[in-house]
Amino acid sequence: MKKRSAAVLAVALLLSVAGCSGAAGGGGSAAAPTDPAQVSGDITVLTHKTDLAADGTLDKYAAEFNKIYPNVHVKFEAIVAYETDVKVRMNSDDYGDVLMIPGAVPVPDYPKFFAPLGDPAALSQKYRFVDKTTYNGQAYGIATNGNANGLVYNKAVWQQAGITKWPATLDEFRADLAAIKSKTSATPLYTIYHEGWPMTAWQFNLGSNSCDTKANDNLATDTAPWASGKELNQIDSLLYNVVHDKLVEADPTTTAWDGGAKSGIATGKIGTLMLASWAISQMKSAAKKAGKDPADIGFMPWPAQVSGHYCSIVQPDYAQAVSIHSKHKEAARAWVDWFVDKSTFAQDEALLPTLKSGALPPELKAYQDAGVQFIELSQEKNPQVSKIDNESEIGLNKPDYRQKIVDLGxxxxxxxxxxxxxxxxxxxxxxxxxxG
Structure with a gap:
């Protein structure tokens, strides 16, 4: 598996789905089933988790699901180029029964493609991030899990450079990267520019500089969010500066995921990656595979403090939705609910559970124990922000505009x-x- 489980959250995509035809047929809500014995049907679940599909992990989850829902048959369809391929399929009625909502689908378009799941206020009592998939008083998706923003780093590389504590300011972070460049043979920060989607990880730092839960909502009325001193200016200036200072790979156009980012951070050839917490388990696995110590893989917060503490924005990963065209909406909804309520997926993958009562995995508990505060951005004005982003053709959650910053740098x-x-x-x- 290459990408975050976007967010993605909002995730990388070069094309817009504005031209998708939407739903002319189907319709109806996907109500939560009350009697598992009465739920039946064959459902197809589209997934970007190609690794978990290939190694049989998803089938094991399905087997556990069938212990409660024995009359539902789950078929997984793993898609490598998930965003682009599913975007094309959404021009038809055939995009599975359950799917991860592509990052490029504007929130106001959700009713065209997805069956409503119920009252957001009621669902929010149980789950995190419901407001992210809410439109006009209906929820259309439930996040598979959450992620905390920050940076994955190789502890041994940073220690070799003489760095013993996390940087607390953007200037300290640049100085630390410079120390890695001068005192080690590692690439201080690897952008993964060529893959495209990793560049969107920079957007998920919005709110960390200020610890402001309204950071995203403020974009709905701020006519100059890149003005000096504002967060998007600070985030993007840091990206420009580390590239301009030659603290990244020599040729960003040749970067790679498996043979570059993962192997590099695992073996100490790379010091730092701008990736959220979803990447921790993958990088530890890469270290183990390379014969290195997985404990060398660390996770640090965005290098800024407010009143003496760091803030880590917790964001939803892909949200599962039920296709408005599904002929087995109750069975599809059963899978969506079971996956976040009953499966051990979040704990197995060291992810933040969507279920508010879910156990925090050790990696994130340690992060929080170090004094990092988890904060969730308000999504009250997310539909407006999404619409403005589309109208402006900037693409906050697409790679293009930050790739341009790298090119400038x-x-x-x-x-x-x-x-x-x-x-x-x-x-x-x-x-x-x-x-408007």
Whole structure:
């Protein structure tokens, strides 16, 4: 498996689904079943978890599911290029019974494609992140799990550079990367630029600089979010500066995932990756496979503190939804609920459980025990922000605009960062006006 389980959360995609046809047939809600014995049908679950499908892990979960729902047959369809392939399939009625909501589907379009799951207020009593998939008083998806933002790093590399504590400011972080460059042979920060989707991880730091739960909502009315001193300016300036200071790989256009990021951080050839907590287990597995100590893989918070503490934004991963065209909506809903309520997926993969009463995996408990505060961004104005983002054609959760920042930093694109920020502000302001 390559990517985050987007968020993704919002995740990388070069194309828009604005042209998707939506649902003309089907319809109806996907109510939670009350009697498992009465639920039946064959359902297809589209998944980006190609690794878990290949090694039989998903089938084991299905076997556990069948102990409660014996009359439901679950078939998994693993898709490598999940975002792009599912986006194309959503032009038809055939996109499975259960699917992960592609990151490029605007929230206002959810009713065209997905069956409503119920009252958001009621679901929010039980689950995290429900407001992220809510539109016009209905919830359309339940996150498979959550992620905490931060950076995966190789502890041995940082120690070799003489760094003994987490950086507490953006300037300290740059200085630490410079120390890694001068005192070790490792690449201080690996962008994974060529893969595209990893560049979207930078967006998930919004809110960490300020510990402001309204950081995303504020974008709905801020006509200049890239102005000096504001968070998007700070995040993107850091990206530009580490590239400009040559603290990243020599040629970002040749970066790779398995043969680059994973193997590099596992063997100490890379010091740091801007990836959320979903990546921890993968990097530890890569270290073990390479004959290295998995304990060398660490996770640090975004390098900024407010009132003496770090803030880590917790975000939903892909949300599972029920296709509006499904002929077995009750069976599909049974799978969605069971996966977050009963399966051990979050604990097995060291992820933040969507179920509020779910056990926190050891990796994140240790993170929290170190004084990092988990905060969830308000999504009250997310539909507006999503609409403005589409109208502006910036793509906050797509790789293009931050790849442009990397290109500016390495001298592969004409112009200055200030000019680019001014252009982004102009587009965003026009998007606010256009979106009403």
């Amino acid at each position: 390495r001298g592969a694109a004409a112009g200055t960062l200030d000019a680019y920020f001014a252009d982004l502000n102009k587009k965003w302001a026009a998007g606010i006006k256009s979106a």
